[in-house]
């Protein structure tokens with residue numbers, strides 16, 4: 291591996307799309323820690339959307355500020371060209387996306403534009419500005435490309451079979467990266483990342499929906515969690531481990547695509563069970579399919595004062611089923627381990643503990659405000 295110490299990076303410039311998202315925020319922290327100057331693209335929103343990066347934001351008036359935000363959008367070609375021209379990045383990390391699979395069935399054209407053509411627009415910006423030899427490009431590819439899986443576990447050579455408008459859009463992005471690498475000799479590569487989570491995970495993805503929902507229920511803020519397919523199997527890692535790998539992929543002598551995964555698989559039902567145990571709750575699952583429920587069997591400790599045995603706290607709601615589901619994903623990270631020396635450091639149990647603790651703190655704060663008449667309703671649209 292061609293590793294780079296922090297001292298070597300002080301003149302390096304990175305541009306991150308999706309910097310306000312889960313991965314973007316962790317990656318920005320990582321790169322700033324290595325001495326980079328980091329530029330991020332920020333979408334205009336009617337409300338603040340910088341919560342995940344507020345702690346690293348620096349006033350642009352500060353002389354040595356190394357973290358800068360630029361308004362922009364992956365659907366806006368001229369804007370992207372201008373930002374690339376102004377920032378002259380050594381590395382671009384294209385993490386921006388409409389990243390929710392279920393939402394992509396509702397907004398397929400928008401998802402294609404941002405997730406598919408967005409990658410092309412950035413690659414073209416590099417070419418138009420003559421930066422092919424300077425700027426390295428990382429594309430946030432996904433295990434969703436495997437969709438209806440053709441091989442278990444999935445590795446770099448496993449055929450793709452996308453199962454959603456999101457995955458089809460990401461398939462275009464994957465291949466345009468490969469094509470620009472081959473056609474123009476650009477340093478461009480795909481990280482085929484399996485699901486990765488953290489306390490910063492968006493509230494509507496399944497892990498965070500579970501940890502946040504159960505913490506709220508334990509504190510009496512919500513009655514029940516409504517879920518989709520509990521049989522779904524995923525290979526869940528921690529976002530901090532995965533952004534480290536994104537950076538490593540751009541430090542090699544030659545660009546190459548890598549699968550990033552833990553190699554261990556759990557069901558959504560198992561994840562619910564683990565999160566409940568963190569709250570001192572043991573559950574029993576009863577019923578099948580749309581009639582399945584999770585019922586409280588015992589409650590121990592003081593984390594779930596609102597619950598007692600017999601309470602039904604999880605129900606299946608077909609509203610959360612997808613028109614075509616990806617039933618099972620399990621990655622084989624052997625190539626990343628062998629060539630880059632990458633191994634995930636945070637195990638699922640540790641991550642569940644961290645996520646539940648974080649959501650429980652929020653729920654306890656909210657419950658306290660509610661007790662004193664200051665609380666607003668918790669948002670529960672998942």
Ligand code: NDP
Nearest residue numbers: 308310311312313363364385386387389430432483485486
């Ligand atoms: P998030 O949903 O947390 O973040 C997505 C980011 O993209 C946000 O900053 C969002 O901005 C931004 N964004 C959305 N639409 C646009 C747009 N039109 N123009 C510019 N920016 C936009 O995703 P993650 O951090 O979890 O994932 C990062 C990337 O990795 C995504 O591309 C995702 O598809 C991919 N991926 C994620 C995996 C995971 O398990 N997390 C696994 C494999 C791939 P805003 O904050 O304003 O919404």
Ligand code: GDR
Nearest residue numbers: 389391432433434484485494495496497517518519522610
């Ligand atoms: P995924 O993540 O679709 O794998 O995409 P998500 O957490 O949304 O779903 C994982 C699995 O859980 C099932 N599920 C539910 N999902 C959600 N969101 N809400 C529910 O109530 C629910 N109940 C069951 C889903 O059907 C699915 O099988 C994520 C995103 O981060 C993508 O951007 C990324 O590319 C892939 O991971 C790898």
